[in-house]
Amino acid sequence: MEKKKERYHHGDLAHALVREATQMVEAGPHSQFSLRDLAGRVGVSAPAVYRHFADKEALQAAVAAVGFQELLAELEAASASGPPLARLCALGDTYAAFAARRPAMFRLMMETARPEDGATPLRALIERTVTACGAEQPDMPVTVVWSLMHGAATLGFGEGVGAILARIIPRVLFS
Numbered sequence: 001m002e003k004k005k006e007r008y009h010h011g012d013l014a015h016a017l018v019r020e021a022t023q024m025v026e027a028g029p030h031s032q033f034s035l036r037d038l039a040g041r042v043g044v045s046a047p048a049v050y051r052h053f054a055d056k057e058a059l060q061a062a063v064a065a066v067g068f069q070e071l072l073a074e075l076e077a078a079s080a081s082g083p084p085l086a087r088l089c090a091l092g093d094t095y096a097a098f099a100a101r102r103p104a105m106f107r108l109m110m111e112t113a114r115p116e117d118g119a120t121p122l123r124a125l126i127e128r129t130v131t132a133c134g135a136e137q138p139d140m141p142v143t144v145v146w147s148l149m150h151g152a153a154t155l156g157f158g159e160g161v162g163a164i165l166a167r168i169i170p171r172v173l174f175s
Contacts, residue, residue: 013042013048013052014053016042017049017053018059018066020041021033021038021059021060022063022105024038025060025104025105025108026102026105035055035059038059060108064112064113067105067106067108068113068119068121068122070098071095071109072121072122075095078090078093079091079094079129085133085166087129087132088129088133088165089162090162091125091126091129091145091149092145092152092162093160095153096153096157096160098153099153099154100153100156106153110150123142127142130145133169135173144168144172145169149161
């Protein structure tokens with residue numbers, strides 16, 4: 001009688017891969033890890049990774065999506081209360097703080113961004129806040145706010161973004 005080979009089942013491999021890939025991204029340049037290294041760190045074979053992700057870019061997109069969810073949660077918490085302009089300034093400071101605290105994740109998010117990964121909900125949050133500030137047609141102010149937040153965060157302005165927004169946004173909205 002032939003003995004049947006037992007199959008190893010990891011459990012929630014997709015989430016484990018994303019969690020470990022996130023740690024690898026945060027530890028160094030995201031482009032320098034391989035799926036083979038990732039598989040070894042999770043304790044599975046390299047082909048097992050491909051059952052959940054078509055390639056490295058698909059895995060990086062999944063990691064970026066988690067980053068967007070985390071950024072959005074921080075932004076929502078930071079802008080949950082207070083006057084509209086103060087909430088908008090909190091968005092800017094929180095966005096810049098996230099970028100400064102997690103530069104590798106932030107870079108990966110921006111390099112692999114797709115609307116479904118979190119950019120659309122992020123834009124919607126900025127739009128709601130800009131509208132609360134008094135913008136009747138928020139498209140242009142939203143673009144200005146996000147561009148300023150992103151530019152300042154990318155340049156490493158840290159938490160001074162809110163002060164910049166406080167000076168600029170009234171001019172953008174009401175001039």
